[in-house]
Amino acid sequence: MAKPTFFNYPTFRETKIPKIRLAHWKPVTTYTKFRWVVQAVVVVSFVLAPYLHWLKLDFTNDRYWLLGHEVSMVIALQAVVILWIGTYFINFFENYLIGRLLCGWICPWGLLNRLGMIINNFLRRHKRRALILTLANLGFAATATLVVMNWVIDLATLVKPQHPYFGLVWITFAVLALIGFAILHKMGFKFCESICPFGMYLTVVTQKNSLRIAFDTGLACVDCGLCTQVCPMDLSPREMDFKDLMSGGFGQCILCGDCIDVCKIRMDLEGLPAPLRWNTGENIIPLLPLEQMPTTD
Ligand code: SF4
Ligand code: SF4
Known part of the structure; x- marks a missing residue:
């Protein structure tokens, strides 16, 4: 199909929106308003699920919970597998009908990228923008790592030097946080575009008649x-x-x-x-x- 020729009309007013790489955050349409709400709910659930023991695997103390009850490791792992398979199928059908909605609405990593862009935009005339953005991304990466690790360990291990897994937990935290920081700070949405395997899979299976722009x-x-x-x-x-x-x-x-x-x-x-x-x-x-x-x- 040929490219469209854009309509051109000489009396259009100059744009009043600054011509910078915008980090658009003010929701305008109902769609974007809901998107921010859904993203907030996803992040809060991601934090609350292990905290409230809806599903929590504490490998550091060999304790496991499901729906608030302490269970065996086997049952907890079975729940994880069921959750993954269920998520995969829900996502498959969602993607078939609605395209890569998961990336824009659900993925907390995309939300962190977006927060980085918003900070970058707000501080665009600030002398120390680069430093503040670096610190913010470090903070985001460390927080995201803690949130993820909270699903599989007891975070209190980080402050218990006498615990047998103290060193291992700190090393894992440092490595994951640094990798996260490098991806957030150096790649931003480029990661979602060209490296994230889930994103690539969703790109391939997106249908022409899915929801799209x-x-x-x-x-x-x-x-x-x-x-x-x-x-x-x-x-x-x-x-x-x-x-x-x-x-x-x-x-x-x-x-x-x-x-x-x-x-x-x-x-x-x-x-x-x-x-x-x-x-x-x-x-x-x-x-x-x-x-x-x-x-x-
Ligand atoms: S924002 Fe709208 S008006 Fe401006 S270039 Fe894009 S399609 Fe055209
Ligand atoms: S083209 Fe897609 S990813 Fe880009 S701004 Fe529009 S909706 Fe978002």
């Missing part, structure tokens, strides 16, 4: 480029349909909705409907509220 060539586009600047995955949202699934195509889109938000903000200045929208009007399950539908009439 559509660029309506019948509507005006001021060619401000904000949708491209704001995209955490370095995609050009207007051109995704015309690119290869694996390289710049919709298979790499994590459905965060940021491009739709900025397009709406920009086109609201003109009093015109935004050309970037969801493809909810086209033969897929209409998952979004009507306010997201194109207003072409």
Whole structure:
């Protein structure tokens, strides 16, 4: 398919949104408002599940819990396997219908990347931006490592020098936190784009008729480029349909909705409907509220 020619109209106003690499965080559409809520709920559940012993494996003290009751290691491991298989199947069907929603809505790693971008954006004129961002990413990586380790060890081991696993737990923590920091600080969303095996798998199985961003060539586009600047995955949202699934195509889109938000903000200045929208009007399950539908009439 040929690339679209963007509508060009000389009286469009200058954009009032700074032309920087935006870290878009103010939710505009219902979709993005829900996305922040879902991400917050996921992070809180990730912390609470082992804390409340819904599922907790404490290999350091050989104790295991399931739904608040202490159980044997075998039962706890069986629960882990069932949880993984269940998650895989739910995710498979979710991805078939809705694309890489998991990356944009559920994955806590993506949320940390996003927080880094937001800090970077807020401090863009600050002299010590690089240092603050480094410290923030170190803090994020260390916190994420502790949250993950809390599923399989007793974190109190870190402050018990007499514990037989004290050294091992500290070494594991340091190695994982440093790897996490390197990925967060040096790669950001590039990791999701080209290294995360789960993300690559989701890219491959994404369907053309899954939920995705559509660029309506019948509507005006001021060619401000904000949708491209704001995209955490370095995609050009207007051109995704015309690119290869694996390289710049919709298979790499994590459905965060940021491009739709900025397009709406920009086109609201003109009093015109935004050309970037969801493809909810086209033969897929209409998952979004009507306010997201194109207003072409
Ligand atoms: S194309 Fe839009 S929805 Fe997809 S990742 Fe980029 S900004 Fe998010
Ligand atoms: S944000 Fe909207 S108006 Fe601006 S370039 Fe992208 S599609 Fe066009």
